Amino acid sequence: MRWYRGTYVLKKTVTNLRDHFKVHLLTAATVGVTLTILGVYLLLQTNLRGLANSWGEQVQVIAYLGHGLSAERQRALQALIRRMPEVEGVVYRSPAEAMEALRVTLGEHKDILEGLDENPLPGSFEIKVKKEFYKMKVLEAIALRLRQEEGITDVQYGGAWMERFLAVLKIVRVVGISLGVLLLFATLAIISNTLRLAFYARREEIEIMRLVGATEFFINLPLRLEAMVQGGLGGLISLGVLYVLYRIFLAEFRTYWSQFGGWGGPVFLDPVAMVTLVVLGLLLGLTGSFLRLERAPDSR
Amino acid sequence: MISLFHVDMVYPGNVQALTDVCLEVAKGEFVFVTGSSGAGKTTLLKLILGAEKATRGQIIVNGRNITRIRRSKIAHFRRQIGFIFQDFKLLPHKTVFDNVAIAKEVAGGAPKEIRKSTYLALQSVGLKDKRDKKPPSLSGGEQQRVAIARALVNDPVLILADEPTGNLDHDLAMEIMGQLMKVNEKGTTILIATHDKELVRRFGMKQVVLEKGRIVDICF
Numbered sequence: 001m002r003w004y005r006g007t008y009v010l011k012k013t014v015t016n017l018r019d020h021f022k023v024h025l026l027t028a029a030t031v032g033v034t035l036t037i038l039g040v041y042l043l044l045q046t047n048l049r050g051l052a053n054s055w056g057e058q059v060q061v062i063a064y065l066g067h068g069l070s071a072e073r074q075r076a077l078q079a080l081i082r083r084m085p086e087v088e089g090v091v092y093r094s095p096a097e098a099m100e101a102l103r104v105t106l107g108e109h110k111d112i113l114e115g116l117d118e119n120p121l122p123g124s125f126e127i128k129v130k131k132e133f134y135k136m137k138v139l140e141a142i143a144l145r146l147r148q149e150e151g152i153t154d155v156q157y158g159g160a161w162m163e164r165f166l167a168v169l170k171i172v173r174v175v176g177i178s179l180g181v182l183l184l185f186a187t188l189a190i191i192s193n194t195l196r197l198a199f200y201a202r203r204e205e206i207e208i209m210r211l212v213g214a215t216e217f218f219i220n221l222p223l224r225l226e227a228m229v230q231g232g233l234g235g236l237i238s239l240g241v242l243y244v245l246y247r248i249f250l251a252e253f254r255t256y257w258s259q260f261g262g263w264g265g266p267v268f269l270d271p272v273a274m275v276t277l278v279v280l281g282l283l284l285g286l287t288g289s290f291l292r293l294e295r296a297p298d299s300r
Numbered sequence: 301m302i303s304l305f306h307v308d309m310v311y312p313g314n315v316q317a318l319t320d321v322c323l324e325v326a327k328g329e330f331v332f333v334t335g336s337s338g339a340g341k342t343t344l345l346k347l348i349l350g351a352e353k354a355t356r357g358q359i360i361v362n363g364r365n366i367t368r369i370r371r372s373k374i375a376h377f378r379r380q381i382g383f384i385f386q387d388f389k390l391l392p393h394k395t396v397f398d399n400v401a402i403a404k405e406v407a408g409g410a411p412k413e414i415r416k417s418t419y420l421a422l423q424s425v426g427l428k429d430k431r432d433k434k435p436p437s438l439s440g441g442e443q444q445r446v447a448i449a450r451a452l453v454n455d456p457v458l459i460l461a462d463e464p465t466g467n468l469d470h471d472l473a474m475e476i477m478g479q480l481m482k483v484n485e486k487g488t489t490i491l492i493a494t495h496d497k498e499l500v501r502r503f504g505m506k507q508v509v510l511e512k513g514r515i516v517d518i519c520f
Contacts, residue, residue, distance in 0.1 A: 005408055205391055211351065212450070213379035214406035215372070 012222040027194040031234025034187040039242040041176040061127040061157040086133040191288025224289040231285025235278035301327040301489045307357030317343040318513045330484045333493045335510035341493035382451025386463035388443045390435040397431040400449045421449040441472035461492045
């Protein structure tokens with residue numbers, strides 16, 4: 001295409017956008033609403049995953065040792081645990097360290113420990129499991145195996161809730177994708193109908209253009225560009241709305257996430273996700289324009 | 301310039317618009333296609349323009365068989381033809397200049413070339429001073445002259461006019477016919493569909509008479 005053809009098409013697009021500004025803005029807003037809902041889902045997904053990762057850091061198996069266990073047996077057990085394929089790391093915690101940790105946990109009530117003649121707490125191994133083994137069955141198998149070892153009196157693991165949490169995350173993902181697909185189709189229908197309106201508003205001009213020898217490509221290109229502008233604008237609107245919602249959420253619930261140990265709080269979409277939303281808007285517009293234009297009535 | 305061989309046109313609903321039409325129009329001829337309403341005049345013009353596809357038969361226009369032309373090539377083919385309508389088909393929100401320039405723009409002219417051709421086309425129909433006006437502010441005759449300028453702007457080899465004087469009074473009709481005669485004198489083939497017998501009689505050109513979709517007479 002020669003440069004002046006491109007300039008003509010761009011001028012035409014801008015004129016059309018200006019002439020039907022309200023309709024285009026309404027469509028862009030509709031695209032914006034759809035992409036905002038998708039964005040909320042993305043935010044939810046990103047942050048739930050972040051929360052899961054931070055909690056995952058705390059998934060561990062604790063093996064309690066019997067009193068009076070020899071140092072040699074303790075080292076043997078530690079080596080045995082370290083060799084297990086599911087284990088990422090193991091740390092020995094002595095009875096004295098356990099008592100100190102308990103004191104810290106009790107805080108101002110630590111006085112209740114003053115009456116004890118001797119430390120009743122056992123030594124223990126804190127075993128960190130590799131992320132890919134965050135499954136109840138694996139944790140159970142590790143516990144069962146350790147319980148059979150001489151010198152280990154009890155084994156505890158707190159991974160059940162993690163598995164349930166991951167299951168919830170999976171449901172959120174499936175529901176989010178299904179909802180997203182439905183919304184995308186609805187938006188495509190809306191864009192396609194907006195362009196149909198724009199087309200009928202200009203049908204006289206398009207008819208004349210056809211009769212004087214305009215190619216379908218030349219007629220359709222400004223309409224496709226308009227649709228892409230609508231979609232891209234919708235993407236930008238959704239980013240704006242999402243950011244405002246995110247800031248409101250931060251302000252309202254600032255104090256809550258300190259309770260989710262280790263989690264730094266909600267984060268906004270990363271740049272890739274932001275660009276993806278806008279590009280998705282552009283593609284929605286373009287696809288909508290194809291749905292509409294391919295069904296455009298032709299005189300021949 | 302135009303050859304039609306045994307052309308039939310049947311619209312959906314089995315509406316027979318043209319039956320076994322055979323016609324020859326030489327380069328530079330001025331031809332009236334006459335007949336009452338529903339005789340098939342507009343259909344004939346649409347077939348020649350490639351706006352409709354014949355059900356049967358062959359149509360050769362300026363050396364191209366348009367019954368076999370690819371859909372993508374139709375647009376390029378139409379650029380050699382100027383079309384004038386009874387209802388002018390002007391865009392009311394655009395200026396006279398823009399209404400004429402549109403035919404040149406879709407043909408892909410450079411901006412300077414578009415300006416020059418549009419100006420010359422408007423000059424040839426005596427409307428260069430009204431180039432910035434909008435069509436609704438012009439008289440019917442002036443609007444039809446704008447349509448003629450639009451038909452002329454691409455230097456067509458053929459002009460098809462469907463009842464070009466149908467909405468005009470007698471004096472304006474004569475003025476428009478005068479314009480078309482001038483164009484014809486420069487070598488452009490002209491085919492005019494009209495039911496105005498007085499107009500045909502006055503100009504006395506070749507006449508193709510259609511009746512119920514059939515050519516019943518060709519007189520000179």
